[in-house]
Amino acid sequence: MKTAAEAPTRIRSRWSAYVTTTRYIVLFALVCLFLIPVYVLLVTAMKDPAQVSPSRMWQLPDSFSLDTFGAVWPVLEPGFRNSVLMAVPASIISSLLGAANGFVLAKWRFPGADIVFPLILFGMFIPYQAILIPMRELLTDWNLVGGLSGLILVHIIYGLPITTLIFRSYFVTISDELIDSAQVDGAGMIRTLAFVALPIALPAFAVSMIWQFTSAWNDFLFGLVLTSTNSWPVTVALNNIAGGQVVPFHEAMASALLASIPTLLVYVLMGRFFMRGLMAGALKG
Amino acid sequence: MSEKTSENQAAPATTLTAAISTREPVGIRLENVSKRFRGGVEAIKDVTLAVAPGEFVVLVGPSGCGKSTLLRVLAGLEEVSSGRIHIGDKDVTTQLPQQRDVAMVFQSYALYPRMSVRGNIGFGLRMRGIGKDERRRRVEEVAQVLGLEHLLDRRPAALSGGQRQRVAMGRAIVREPQVFLMDEPLSNLDAKLRVSMRAQLTLLHKRLGVTTVYVTHDQTEAMTLGQRVAVLRDGVLQQVDTPQQLFHHPVNLFVAAFIGSPSMNFVHATVSNGAASFAGVRIPVRPDSPLARGDRKVIVGVRPTSLSLASGNGQPELAVTPAIVEDLGDERFVIFDVDAPRVDTEATRAAVEAQAADDALLVPLDRATFTARLPAGTPVTVGEPITVALDPDRLHFFDPATGASLEEATSLTRGASSR
Numbered sequence: 001m002k003t004a005a006e007a008p009t010r011i012r013s014r015w016s017a018y019v020t021t022t023r024y025i026v027l028f029a030l031v032c033l034f035l036i037p038v039y040v041l042l043v044t045a046m047k048d049p050a051q052v053s054p055s056r057m058w059q060l061p062d063s064f065s066l067d068t069f070g071a072v073w074p075v076l077e078p079g080f081r082n083s084v085l086m087a088v089p090a091s092i093i094s095s096l097l098g099a100a101n102g103f104v105l106a107k108w109r110f111p112g113a114d115i116v117f118p119l120i121l122f123g124m125f126i127p128y129q130a131i132l133i134p135m136r137e138l139l140t141d142w143n144l145v146g147g148l149s150g151l152i153l154v155h156i157i158y159g160l161p162i163t164t165l166i167f168r169s170y171f172v173t174i175s176d177e178l179i180d181s182a183q184v185d186g187a188g189m190i191r192t193l194a195f196v197a198l199p200i201a202l203p204a205f206a207v208s209m210i211w212q213f214t215s216a217w218n219d220f221l222f223g224l225v226l227t228s229t230n231s232w233p234v235t236v237a238l239n240n241i242a243g244g245q246v247v248p249f250h251e252a253m254a255s256a257l258l259a260s261i262p263t264l265l266v267y268v269l270m271g272r273f274f275m276r277g278l279m280a281g282a283l284k285g
Numbered sequence: 286m287s288e289k290t291s292e293n294q295a296a297p298a299t300t301l302t303a304a305i306s307t308r309e310p311v312g313i314r315l316e317n318v319s320k321r322f323r324g325g326v327e328a329i330k331d332v333t334l335a336v337a338p339g340e341f342v343v344l345v346g347p348s349g350c351g352k353s354t355l356l357r358v359l360a361g362l363e364e365v366s367s368g369r370i371h372i373g374d375k376d377v378t379t380q381l382p383q384q385r386d387v388a389m390v391f392q393s394y395a396l397y398p399r400m401s402v403r404g405n406i407g408f409g410l411r412m413r414g415i416g417k418d419e420r421r422r423r424v425e426e427v428a429q430v431l432g433l434e435h436l437l438d439r440r441p442a443a444l445s446g447g448q449r450q451r452v453a454m455g456r457a458i459v460r461e462p463q464v465f466l467m468d469e470p471l472s473n474l475d476a477k478l479r480v481s482m483r484a485q486l487t488l489l490h491k492r493l494g495v496t497t498v499y500v501t502h503d504q505t506e507a508m509t510l511g512q513r514v515a516v517l518r519d520g521v522l523q524q525v526d527t528p529q530q531l532f533h534h535p536v537n538l539f540v541a542a543f544i545g546s547p548s549m550n551f552v553h554a555t556v557s558n559g560a561a562s563f564a565g566v567r568i569p570v571r572p573d574s575p576l577a578r579g580d581r582k583v584i585v586g587v588r589p590t591s592l593s594l595a596s597g598n599g600q601p602e603l604a605v606t607p608a609i610v611e612d613l614g615d616e617r618f619v620i621f622d623v624d625a626p627r628v629d630t631e632a633t634r635a636a637v638e639a640q641a642a643d644d645a646l647l648v649p650l651d652r653a654t655f656t657a658r659l660p661a662g663t664p665v666t667v668g669e670p671i672t673v674a675l676d677p678d679r680l681h682f683f684d685p686a687t688g689a690s691l692e693e694a695t696s697l698t699r700g701a702s703s704r
Contacts, residue, residue: 181389182397184409188381195397200398
């Protein structure tokens, strides 16, 4: 028993050793290719200002220093704060509305649902540039230009097609009997959604949050057009650091790195909800 | 109670007594209920059915016969296309499921995966605004009845199939509804557990006395559980009767073929001069039967238990050669051909396919195939001719064109009127 566990008999072809080695070499080469920009980002951000120049961009710094990060943070901080204040509500509200949409389209069918759903999806394919000017005019009329609330509203609305799609796809997979059961137990639509459907939909919620947070955080165009200097999100602020007369590469790189941390963080934190099995136990063994 | 015993047995009957207060049972009335789905499929056609207060009625039929739809209509999960539904003296036809005082147990159990067993059982009470303390008390009472006390804080995922089934039952019981609706609640259990749960369901119904409508495709389950059984075919109610009546006095070919295992044997025969004959056997018809006068073609139905080895007691006899002998321990199923045309009507086919009966279909001949259910010790060998006797008093006669029972003409009206 013990020896069997230590040396399991594998079914494998004669060439498998070579095939495996080759496969790993190819994969490693592709990973390196993929990571080259990240390498330049990291090393440039940690270089001494004097060492930064395009001709020496591939070289490692003589000494690693985090000083540049400290230097750019005060400039970046207001934009960073604005982005958090904007992206968090934009992604939460958009995900909740998307969950309600998806639930109704998947499980609380109404006449015409098959027409409404494609129409909602249509929203994903409208180019932002096409509606930029009318949108700004409309928000000006509503007195929502300049501050963050207009930007939040726009991100909520533009997130709805994708969040609806994510939740609808998820809710389609859950059993109809679960919804029927909640109804017979006395729950109406809202309470069925809140008590039964949403708790099961945590994986969809995580996907939706990651997607929405990332796209709201990374957005530049809406932030530039709809906000004034005090309310600039981090992407616009970043552009200002990098967009001066002489480009201080190390500062640009350090700022970019800082600005990308929240999206990475959201992925790391939310990613664990991706796990499967949240439906386990609902149905027959 | 150990894990093992709680899996297979409910708590002892004594603990079940006053734990759950029951209300005055109410009846259910379906009047000319029809259900047509968008797309034109008519799942239920003009069903009229009355369930007495406290009665246990089983809806049975092959898959697609509309029995589950009928249950969903009762629950309010589907709207009727026409007809009325009454629960007690209230017309609930247009009420939402949450307004009707019914509880439903689903085939898949449909437990809420993110709630504990306690949360699952108490959900209906919570939705109905019952306070936390009372909820807790009632959930614990029901949990005790069903032997779930030690599992209250578990999630459904951590339960076995039988335990999940009991949580689903508990969720229905705790609400003390006017009506229980059960949609094949035992079909996902393994065979042994199913038999013991069946007995427990009967006990539970006796104790609670709540009007229950139970859907199954398993005729054994229907016969053992139902005080009355309603047989459905293609959305049409065929017969509503006690299991005994259904078995001994089926109103048509479909009911005759559907009820009973192994299925009833059928053969084409002609009646003349007061006797039915097929394959060279003449079977005298009872003189009081409407068949005793006149000549006509009929379908004769013979239960496998109405056949025995000939013992020379004057019963009509049939010389046959066994093709298959199935030994079941305390009985033997003997399958043989009869020299008469096979009965292959839509009704018998629908009923037999529903039970996936392989006995009749294995011999695809144009001759009729019979199954006889004989005692274990009967000396029968495949290929060696035997003589079997038919009990002339236990034959069934059907009209070949309509499938309606001929011999049971009197009980037909009785069966149809006892709705």
